[in-house]
Amino acid sequence: MKSRHKRFAMIAAGVAALGIAVALVLNAFQSNLVFFFTPSQIVANEAPVGQNFRVGGMVLTDSVQRGPDGVTVKFVVTDTAQSIPVAYRGILPDLFREGKGVVAQGKLGTDGVFHADQVLAKHDENYMPPEAADAVERATREMRKSYDASATNQ
Amino acid sequence: MIPELGNFAIILALLIACVQAFFSLAGAARGNTVWMGVARPAAHAQFLFVVVAFACLAYSFLNNDFSVLNVANNSNSTLPWFYRLAATWGSHEGSLLLWILMLAGWMFAAAMFSSHLPADMVARILGVMALISIGFMLFLLFTSNPFDRLLPPPADGRDLNPLLQDPGMVIHPPMLYMGYVGFSVVFAFAIAALLSGRLDSTWARWSRPWTTVAWVFLTIGIALGSWWAYYELGWGGWWFWDPVENASFMPWLCGTALMHSLAVTEKRGGFKIWTVLLAIITFSLSLLGTFLVRSGVLTSVHAFATDPERGVFILGFLILVVGGSLALYAWRAPRVGLGGQFDLVSRESALLANNVLLLVAAASVLLGTLYPLFLDALGLGKISVGPPYFETVFVPLMAPAIFLMGVGPLARWKQAAVPDLARRLKWAFVVALASAALLPFTMGKWTPMIAFGLLLALWIVVSGLVNLWERTSQLAAAGGRARVTYLRNLPRGYYGMLVAHLGVAVFIVGVTLVNGYEMEKDVRMTPGSSVALGGYDLRLERLEEIEGPNYSGVRGVITVLKNDRAVNMMYPEKRLYTVQQMPMTEAAIDTGLLRDLYVSLGEPVDNGAWVVRAYYKPFVDWIWGGAFLMGLGGILAVSDRRYRLSRNPRRNETVAKASALA
Numbered sequence: 001m002k003s004r005h006k007r008f009a010m011i012a013a014g015v016a017a018l019g020i021a022v023a024l025v026l027n028a029f030q031s032n033l034v035f036f037f038t039p040s041q042i043v044a045n046e047a048p049v050g051q052n053f054r055v056g057g058m059v060l061t062d063s064v065q066r067g068p069d070g071v072t073v074k075f076v077v078t079d080t081a082q083s084i085p086v087a088y089r090g091i092l093p094d095l096f097r098e099g100k101g102v103v104a105q106g107k108l109g110t111d112g113v114f115h116a117d118q119v120l121a122k123h124d125e126n127y128m129p130p131e132a133a134d135a136v137e138r139a140t141r142e143m144r145k146s147y148d149a150s151a152t153n154q
Numbered sequence: 155m156i157p158e159l160g161n162f163a164i165i166l167a168l169l170i171a172c173v174q175a176f177f178s179l180a181g182a183a184r185g186n187t188v189w190m191g192v193a194r195p196a197a198h199a200q201f202l203f204v205v206v207a208f209a210c211l212a213y214s215f216l217n218n219d220f221s222v223l224n225v226a227n228n229s230n231s232t233l234p235w236f237y238r239l240a241a242t243w244g245s246h247e248g249s250l251l252l253w254i255l256m257l258a259g260w261m262f263a264a265a266m267f268s269s270h271l272p273a274d275m276v277a278r279i280l281g282v283m284a285l286i287s288i289g290f291m292l293f294l295l296f297t298s299n300p301f302d303r304l305l306p307p308p309a310d311g312r313d314l315n316p317l318l319q320d321p322g323m324v325i326h327p328p329m330l331y332m333g334y335v336g337f338s339v340v341f342a343f344a345i346a347a348l349l350s351g352r353l354d355s356t357w358a359r360w361s362r363p364w365t366t367v368a369w370v371f372l373t374i375g376i377a378l379g380s381w382w383a384y385y386e387l388g389w390g391g392w393w394f395w396d397p398v399e400n401a402s403f404m405p406w407l408c409g410t411a412l413m414h415s416l417a418v419t420e421k422r423g424g425f426k427i428w429t430v431l432l433a434i435i436t437f438s439l440s441l442l443g444t445f446l447v448r449s450g451v452l453t454s455v456h457a458f459a460t461d462p463e464r465g466v467f468i469l470g471f472l473i474l475v476v477g478g479s480l481a482l483y484a485w486r487a488p489r490v491g492l493g494g495q496f497d498l499v500s501r502e503s504a505l506l507a508n509n510v511l512l513l514v515a516a517a518s519v520l521l522g523t524l525y526p527l528f529l530d531a532l533g534l535g536k537i538s539v540g541p542p543y544f545e546t547v548f549v550p551l552m553a554p555a556i557f558l559m560g561v562g563p564l565a566r567w568k569q570a571a572v573p574d575l576a577r578r579l580k581w582a583f584v585v586a587l588a589s590a591a592l593l594p595f596t597m598g599k600w601t602p603m604i605a606f607g608l609l610l611a612l613w614i615v616v617s618g619l620v621n622l623w624e625r626t627s628q629l630a631a632a633g634g635r636a637r638v639t640y641l642r643n644l645p646r647g648y649y650g651m652l653v654a655h656l657g658v659a660v661f662i663v664g665v666t667l668v669n670g671y672e673m674e675k676d677v678r679m680t681p682g683s684s685v686a687l688g689g690y691d692l693r694l695e696r697l698e699e700i701e702g703p704n705y706s707g708v709r710g711v712i713t714v715l716k717n718d719r720a721v722n723m724m725y726p727e728k729r730l731y732t733v734q735q736m737p738m739t740e741a742a743i744d745t746g747l748l749r750d751l752y753v754s755l756g757e758p759v760d761n762g763a764w765v766v767r768a769y770y771k772p773f774v775d776w777i778w779g780g781a782f783l784m785g786l787g788g789i790l791a792v793s794d795r796r797y798r799l800s801r802n803p804r805r806n807e808t809v810a811k812a813s814a815l816a
Contacts, residue, residue, distance in 0.1 A: 010498050018510065025518040025547050029525075032543035036536035054538060070678030070759040090676050091756035091767050094388070094737040105540075134536060 034105065038135035040142065042108065043082040049108050055084060056103040057135045064098055077102060077114070081139035088116040095121040157222050160210025161301040164251075167203035167258070168291040170196050171284045178281035182274040182349070190277035194265045197280050200287065201262035208255045211300050212242045221307035224248060224300045230313035230733050232704040240324040241314045246464075247300035249327060253444070254290050256328070256335040257283065264339055264364075271360060278346035279339070286338055289471045297464045313704065313733035322382035330375030330402055334440040336368025337409060341437035344430045345479060348486040353430065358420035361433075363792045365416055369409045370788035376402050377781035388739035388754040390674070390769045392777055395544045400523045401443035407516040408436040411509040418505055422567055424496060425506070427487045432509070434483060438476045439516070445472050446523070497569040504562035511555040518547045556610045556662070559655055560617030564624070582620045586612035597671060597772075607666025614659040618652050647794035654787025661780025667773035674770075676756070680763045684715075688770030690751060691715040692724070697764065705729040705738070710755055710764065714744060726766075728755045750774045 036054045037047040047053060055077055063076035073092060076083045086104050096102060096119065106116035174196035181189025211224070215238045220226040228245040229238050243252040261283045268276045294300070317323075343361040347353040379399070384392045393399060412432040418425040445468040496502035522539040530536055560582070565575060590609035594600040625648070629640040677685050684693035695711040707729035714722040724742035731738060741754035749772045756765030 006498055010503070013498075014510070017507075018514070021511070021514045021551060024550055025514070025521065028543050028546040029518075029521060029539070032539060032546065034538045034540050036538070054536075066759060070763060070765050071676045071756075091754075091765055094739055105538075 036134075038138055039077055039079045039082040039084045040135075040139050042084050042114070047108055049110060052105065052107055054103055054105045055086070055114055055135075056101070057083075059096070059098045059100060059102050061098045077104065079135040079139035081142060084114050085112070086114045086116050086119075088119055090119075092119055093121040097121075156210050156213050157219070157301040157303065160207040160214075161299065163203045163207040163210065164254075164291060164295060164301075167200050167207065167254075168288065168295065170200045170203065171287045171291060174200060175281050175284035175288060178277035178284070182277040182281065185274070187273060190273050193277045193280040196284070197258075197261045197265040200284070201258040204255050204258040208242075208251055211248060211251060212239060214301075215239065215242045218311070219307075220309070220311050221303055221305060222300075223302045223304040226304050226308050226311045228311065228314050230311040230704060232733075233314060233319070234703060236321075236324060237314055237319050240318070243327050244314050244318050244323070245300070247294070247298045247302075249331075250290065250294050250298055251300050252328065253331055253335060254287065254294060256331045257287050257290065257338060260335055260339050261287065264342070268360075274350065275346055275352075278349055279342040282342035282345045283338060286342075286475070289475070293464075293467050293471065297467055310733075313731065316705070316729070316731040316734065316736050316738045317386060319704075319731075320382060320386055322378055322386065326375060326378040326382055328375075329371050329378055333368050333370075333372025333375050333409075334402075334405065334443060336364065336371055337405060337433075337437045337440050339364040339368065340412065340433045341479075344433035345482065347430060347490065348482050351486060351489040353419075353426050353490045355420050355423050358416050358429065359796070362413075362416045362420055363797045365409065365413055365433075366788045366792050369406070369413055370785045370792075372402070372406050372409060373781055373785045373788065376406060377778050377785075380781075381778050384774070385741055385743055388741050388767075390741070390752050390754075390767075390771065392668075392774065395522070395539075395541045397523045397527075398447050400519045401446045404516045404519050404523075405436050405439040405443060407512045407519070408432060408439055411512040411516075412436050414505050415509055418502055422496070422502060424502055426490050427483075428506075428509070430487065430490065431483060434476075434479045435513075438472070438479070439520075441468075441472050441475060445469060496567070499565070499570045499572055499575075501562055501565040501567045501570065504558045504565055508555050508558050508562065511551055511558075515548065515551045515555075518551070519544065522547075553606075553610060556614060556658070559658065560613050563621050563651065563655075564617065578624070579617060579620060582616040583613065586616045594670075597667070599671065601670060604666055604670040607662055607670075611659040611662040611666070614655050614662075618655055618659075622652065645794055645796070647791045647796070650787045650789070650791025650794070652787070653790055654784045657780045657783030657785075657787055659780070660776050660783055664773050664776030664778075664780060668771050668777070671772045672769060672774075675768050677766055677768070678759060678763050679766045680761070685766070685768055687751070687768050688749065688772075689716065690721075690770070691718075692751070692753060692768055694764075694766070697762070700727065700729075702729065704733065705731045708755070708758075710742075710753070710766070712742065712753060714751060722751075724751070724753050726753045726755045728757075745775060747775070748773060 034052055034054055036056065039055060039057050041047055042055060047055075057077040057079040060076040060078045060083055063074075065074045066072070067074075071089055071091075073088050073090075074085060075088075075098075076085050078084075086106075088104065088106075100121065103120045104114060104116035105118040105120070106114055108114050174193060177189045177196070178193035181187070181192070213219075214222045214225050215229055216235060218225070218229065218231045218238070220229075224245055224247050225241075228248070229241045233241065241248070243249045261280060264279055264283065265276070268279070271279075340361045343357070343364070347357055376399075379402070380392045383394065384390065412429065415425045415429045415432050419429045445465075522543055526537050526539055561575060561579065564578060586609055590605050590612050593608055594604045597604075623637075625644060626637040626640045629643060630637045633640065673688050675685055675687055679685065679694045681694055681696045684691050686692075691714075693713045693715060695713055698709050698711065700707050700709045707727055709725050709727045712724040712726070713720050714724060722744050724744055726742040727740035729738045729740060730736070739754050739756075741752055743753075744751040749770060752769040752771055754767050756767055758764050
């Protein structure tokens with residue numbers, strides 16, 4: 001009888017511990033997901049204000065401006081249909097270029113400026129960040145659709 | 155001619171592997187000793203041909219044979235010879251050949267050091283390894299042949315990714331692969347045990363050193379990768395929870411669990427089916443790691459041209475291996491049996507709890523790594539799971555595991571008593587707690603996380619010392635000599651455990667202090683200006699033009715001042731690699747035991763000014779020092795005499811008894 005109790009206690013303790021661990025993991029997972037939005041979605045007010053998310057697209061040519069301290073940078077991210085101004089303080093990655101793909105992570109301010117705390121470009125010159133590529137592709141698709149729609153209307 | 159020779163050698167190796175797999179597995183099943191006898195010579199021959207193939211590829215790289223597509227894409231005639239050699243495994247195809255080479259090498263070693271094993275066991279192990287080898291060689295030949303020609307050949311190659319042109323990158327992939335592939339041995343052992351239905355403590359003693367060696371390689375490989383990211387990427391970070399890093403971390407977590415579970419199987423005959431399952435999971439995660447990194451589902455410095463065919467092939471192979479071995483497990487595991495009984499409070503239960511925690515940790519990493527991929531594959535949107543998730547999950551999961559690291563080694567096998575353990579460890583806990591609470595004050599800032607991290611590290615160290623004290627006391631009480639004289643009598647395996655655990659403590663100290671006290675400054679600097687950081691002044695003297703073998707760039711000359719006295723010079727660089735027109739930041743690091751100073755050049759702004767990023771990173775090198783100690787502990791454990799003597803069966807038993815007593 002005694003050993004049976006012991007085994008039961010052991011299994012119960014194990015299951016309880018595992019349950020707590022799983023709850024912990026899932027909770028942390030839920031609250032730390034970072035979603036991705038395209039500039040078009042942000043302009044359409046689909047993105048949350050004041051919450052962390054990622055935006056991707058191309059850096060608009062001639063949009064990079066540097067503050068007087070040399071460390072604050074402003075640039076515009078576009079998916080060719082819509083664009084979003086981004087502010088960032090810090091050093092940009094080596095492969096950050098105007099006209100190239102970029103992904104920024106941060107929060108959207110009430111002023112409509114995306115305040116990035118992380119800017120990612122990729123490790124390889126020929127390579128486009130998948131999020132950025134996706135944003136441009138989606139925007140192009142939308143544009144084609146609306147073009148087709150207006151064409152049939154006429 | 156040479157590349158064709160290499161191609162031919164791989165085809166021959168593949169044929170040999172087929173012969174090896176068939177005859178050894180069928181021979182073992184039918185008890186045919188002649189068939190089983192094929193296994194060893196076949197393994198030797200396979201290794202020979204794979205070496206020839208690899209040498210052919212390396213030769214093509216060293217001799218700039220740009221008519222080979224792989225060479226043309228990943229090398230260049232201006233590349234120094236050692237990077238040309240490293241470029242052999244710098245590409246997808248080459249790294250796959252390296253994987254096959256490692257596998258053949260492990261197979262060769264398994265064939266060499268198995269003279270004391272029963273013939274059918276050897277045959278099964280080599281047969282299973284040959285099956286894995288067949289899978290990878292088919293993959294290489296059909297989807298990613300490194301010997302493919304490019305005609306007409308270009309005048310020069312497209313160069314190796316500049317990020318990979320680094321001494322760390324020369325050794326990181328081979329080390330990591332040795333680890334990944336090394337788990338194939340214990341996997342083969344596990345499958346062989348399931349096939350034969352024999353699994354006892356002798357089996358565990360055979361597989362233990364193999365697992366430990368693979369784990370040592372993996373540990374060092376991961377540490378090298380992290381160190382490389384630290385000095386090469388110019389961000390000063392050492393771990394990013396990048397999916398590629400996670401891919402190598404998951405087998406590490408499971409491999410760690412496996413090592414500990416094997417200890418129970420060897421010493422107590424317990425955890426048998428659990429150990430086998432862990433062996434299967436660990437190797438499966440190694441394969442998954444290869445799949446994630448090499449198929450192009452993940453995008454990083456490791457992923458090359460995305461080719462769905464390759465992804466599908468590896469995925470299929472993965473499903474075959476994992477599914478097949480798990481099905482075999484479900485079918486045969488009941489024959490192996492559960493193994494010994496133990497109490498709720500015992501060393502076994504402490505190890506089991508540690509195992510479960512490590513597996514949950516691995517599962518949480520798996521979730522964070524695969525979930526975004528699933529969503530993306532199903533077209534449900536793009537998300538990412540960042541470091542905050544992993545950090546929130548890891549601290550609470552690892553804290554109890556680390557607490558148990560102090561308790562477990564002191565607990566008795568089979569049955570231990572909580573009051574007894576509490577009495578023995580009471581002072582250790584008080585000392586650790588008091589020092590952890592006070593130490594942060596001496597370093598300037600007290601936060602709960604810093605104190606908690608230090609508590610965990612000190613707990614490992616102090617409880618380890620208690621353990622050593624008790625062990626020598628027991629011996630001294632029995633033998634009557636001074637305590638110190640018995641330090642030499644303790645087995646190497648025991649010291650291995652202590653050193654590896656100490657490594658964990660050192661690692662925790664590094665992580666805690668660098669997170670707690672690091673300082674970062676992004677500033678605009680002109681020649682002559684300086685920035686104050688962590689008690690130092692960094693003065694930019696001038697900027698000079700530099701010219702490398704395959705790059706040009708700018709170098710900053712920075713004087714490090716402490717109390718207005720120059721103590722060191724630092725030379726951060728910004729390079730532009732000419733072939734790929736790729737800019738690269740080469741950070742300058744002033745390394746010290748207690749702190750690193752880290753400077754990287756951002757970009758030029760106006761009038762000769764540069765944006766410069768400077769870090770003060772206290773104790774950051776302890777992170778890799780800790781990993782190195784873990785590896786050293788593993789090496790000590792493998793050098794234990796009970797493994798060396800295991801060739802002689804009779805002495806083997808006496809040693810086994812002695813170590814069981816110890």
